[in-house]
Amino acid sequence: MDAPKPTLPRLDESLLTHLPPxxxxxRRQIRTVLDQASVRRYxxxxxxFEEGAPADRFYMLxxxxxxxxxxxxxxxxxxxxxxxxxxxxxxxxxxxRETYPATAMTATEALALSWPTRLWDDFVxxxxxxxxxxxxxxxxxxxxxxxxxxxxxxxxxxxxVANALLRLVNQTGRKVxxxxxxxxxxxxxxxxxxxxxxxxxxxxxxxxxxxxxxVESRRKRIKVRDPHALVVLAQP
Amino acid sequence: MDAPKPTLPRLDESLLTHLPPxxxxxRRQIRTVLDQASVRRYxxxxxxFEEGAPADRFYMLxxxxxxxxxxxxxxxxxxxxxxxxxxxxxxxxxxxRETYPATAMTATEALALSWPTRLWDDFVxxxxxxxxxxxxxxxxxxxxxxxxxxxxxxxxxxxxVANALLRLVNQTGRKVxxxxxxxxxxxxxxxxxxxxxxxxxxxxxxxxxxxxxxVESRRKRIKVRDPHALVVLAQP
DNA sequence: CGGGCGTTTGAAAACTGTCAATGCTAGTGG
DNA sequence: CCACTAGCATTGACAGTTTTCAAACGCCCG
Numbered sequence: 001m002d003a004p005k006p007t008l009p010r011l012d013e014s015l016l017t018h019l020p021p022x023x024x025x026x027r028r029q030i031r032t033v034l035d036q037a038s039v040r041r042y043x044x045x046x047x048x049f050e051e052g053a054p055a056d057r058f059y060m061l062x063x064x065x066x067x068x069x070x071x072x073x074x075x076x077x078x079x080x081x082x083x084x085x086x087x088x089x090x091x092x093x094x095x096x097r098e099t100y101p102a103t104a105m106t107a108t109e110a111l112a113l114s115w116p117t118r119l120w121d122d123f124v125x126x127x128x129x130x131x132x133x134x135x136x137x138x139x140x141x142x143x144x145x146x147x148x149x150x151x152x153x154x155x156x157x158x159x160x161v162a163n164a165l166l167r168l169v170n171q172t173g174r175k176v177x178x179x180x181x182x183x184x185x186x187x188x189x190x191x192x193x194x195x196x197x198x199x200x201x202x203x204x205x206x207x208x209x210x211x212x213x214x215v216e217s218r219r220k221r222i223k224v225r226d227p228h229a230l231v232v233l234a235q236p
Numbered sequence: 237m238d239a240p241k242p243t244l245p246r247l248d249e250s251l252l253t254h255l256p257p258x259x260x261x262x263r264r265q266i267r268t269v270l271d272q273a274s275v276r277r278y279x280x281x282x283x284x285f286e287e288g289a290p291a292d293r294f295y296m297l298x299x300x301x302x303x304x305x306x307x308x309x310x311x312x313x314x315x316x317x318x319x320x321x322x323x324x325x326x327x328x329x330x331x332x333r334e335t336y337p338a339t340a341m342t343a344t345e346a347l348a349l350s351w352p353t354r355l356w357d358d359f360v361x362x363x364x365x366x367x368x369x370x371x372x373x374x375x376x377x378x379x380x381x382x383x384x385x386x387x388x389x390x391x392x393x394x395x396x397v398a399n400a401l402l403r404l405v406n407q408t409g410r411k412v413x414x415x416x417x418x419x420x421x422x423x424x425x426x427x428x429x430x431x432x433x434x435x436x437x438x439x440x441x442x443x444x445x446x447x448x449x450x451v452e453s454r455r456k457r458i459k460v461r462d463p464h465a466l467v468v469l470a471q472p
Numbered sequence: 473c474g475g476g477c478g479t480t481t482g483a484a485a486a487c488t489g490t491c492a493a494t495g496c497t498a499g500t501g502g
Numbered sequence: 503c504c505a506c507t508a509g510c511a512t513t514g515a516c517a518g519t520t521t522t523c524a525a526a527c528g529c530c531c532g
Contacts, residue, residue, distance in 0.1 A: 070382065070386050072386060072390050073472075074390070074472055076389075076390050078385065078386045078389045078390060080382065080385065092375075094371065095371055095372075095374050095375035095378055096368060096369075096371035096372035096373075096374065096375040097375045097379075101375075101378070101379055101382060102382070132332060133332075135330065135331055135332035136331075136332035137332075138331050138332065138374070139328075139331035139332040139333045139337075142331055142337070142374075142378060142381075143333075143337055145378070145381055145382065145385060146306065146316065146337060146338070146381065148385060149314065149316065149381060149384060149385055149388070150306050150308060150314045152385070152388045152389065152432060153312075153314045153388065153429075153432035154308050154310070154312050154314060154432075156487075156488090157487075157488065187509095187510065187511085188510075188511065188512095189510085193389075196388060196389035196390075197488075197489085198488080198489060198490085199510090199511085200488090200489075200490085200511095200512085200513090201487095201488060201489075203510095203511060203512060203513085204512085204513080206511095207511095207512070207513085217511095218497085219496085219497055219498075219509090219510060219511075220498095220510075236309075236310055392519075392520090393519080393520065394519095423477095423478065423479090424478075424479065424480095425478080433520075433521085434520080434521060434522085435478090435479085436479095436480085436481085436520090436521075436522085437519095437520060437521075439478095439479060439480060439481085440480085440481080442479095443479095443480070443481085454529080455477090455478060455479075455528090455529060455530070456478075
């Protein structure tokens with residue numbers, strides 16, 4: 001919400017060198033980019049920007065996970081997607097918008113760089129590969145949204161939840177002993193907002209799957225023990 | 237699917253002068269753009285391009301309506317959006333994709349220009365306003381998809397169908413005596429693919445609304461007589 | 473004028489949501 | 503260090519919208 005403030009120590013260039021939108025830049029260019037950036041740490045659950053607000057800044061998530069949600073007139077939340085560290089967000093400018101199309105809130109403690117949106121056109125024009133890579137990101141997100149529309153239109157709840165779990169595990173999974181765990185705290189409610197159902201139904205499904213040995217879950221943590229069996233469930 | 241072929245008579249420049257992506261171009265530039273274009277007429281129901289195919293060309297729809305659909309593994313169709321004359325389509329390149337993300341089929345007889353995708357970067361670089369306007373188009377479509385996800389996640393079928401009807405009427409409505417009619421042939425099945433329900437449910441809803449005097453419909457035609465009442469129905 | 477395709481309608485079944493109540497966990501503060 | 507409590511999760515019973523299944527109708531185009 002309030003404007004991010006620059007930190008005193010200079011940011012290290014290695015922060016960006018391996019991230020796609022900046023990977024083709026020279027050291028000197030990265031220096032310039034970093035000198036224009038603000039860093040900020042966010043608590044878990046903090047709002048980075050709000051749907052409908054002027055798109056003042058765009059962000060690069062350095063650490064943590066962000067949930068992109070829309071909130072309906074009646075107060076219900078619908079989660080559009082999750083963004084892992086290393087991706088841009090708040091890039092309204094890339095799709096010709098002056099305001100943010102959704103609210104971004106952190107799913108974990110997070111760290112992000114940001115730049116004033118007025119620098120966007122500079123970045124696109126000046127930095128080789130920046131535009132290409134950001135449009136790829138847009139493309140992936142559009143693709144993912146598309147997939148969700150198709151799923152919601154054609155599949156039953158069980159399949160949607162299974163698919164959502166698999167996607168989370170693929171995108172943000174952390175390999176642990178006997179399974180893969182979703183790398184951030186996620187509640188039944190969160191999962192239900194991602195799959196257009198209720199927390200009750202999600203709870204029942206997870207309980208059932210746990211009895212079958214497909215998943216294991218504690219409060220806010222979900223571990224998938226048998227991804228393949230889930231893939232089977234996810235099919236109609 | 238075979239390649240569009242150029243027509244013999246030269247295309248008139250006035251075709252493009254008032255269309256957003258080209259409206260800032262000079263006459264001479266439009267001439268160049270047109271000389272590189274192919275025109276083609278499509279029958280109603282024809283496929284312009286297919287999901288997953290290499291994005292060889294991008295298109296400007298000059299007349300008619302196009303339906304963008306995705307087809308699931310089990311053969312069900314889900315309609316993503318409708319595109320009216322005057323808009324670009326097949327602009328995979330704008331979102332960093334090499335293949336079309338969905339199938340485009342005509343809802344009516346249609347007329348479209350097209351260019352080889354290799355010209356895309358030229359267009360973006362050379363023509364003032366082209367990039368900006370196309371990204372606005374992308375933004376609008378993303379916004380619309382977003383809205384549909386939210387609707388599907390939070391609303392009942394009746395509200396979704398009402399909202400879909402209103403959107404169609406707003407975007408492609410033609411004012412007629414005592415009402416506004418959707419400007420292209422649309423079946424119950426089509427509407428159900430747009431709202432994630434079945435043709436039966438759509439049929440029942442339309443029958444009920446017709447009894448109430450909100451709409452009037454014949455085979456493949458829907459006329460909205462009382463948009464305001466529909467807006468009320470569309471609310472939760 | 474015929475038939476195909478779109479449409480209508482009834483009845484029954486099925487998912488899934490709603491309501492309600494309780495149990496449990498993890499973090500907080502004394 | 504332990505008790506407390508707020509938030510998260512579980513579960514049963516029930517209701518209701520929506521789909522599914524089936525059958526028949528009727529409009530339009532060729």
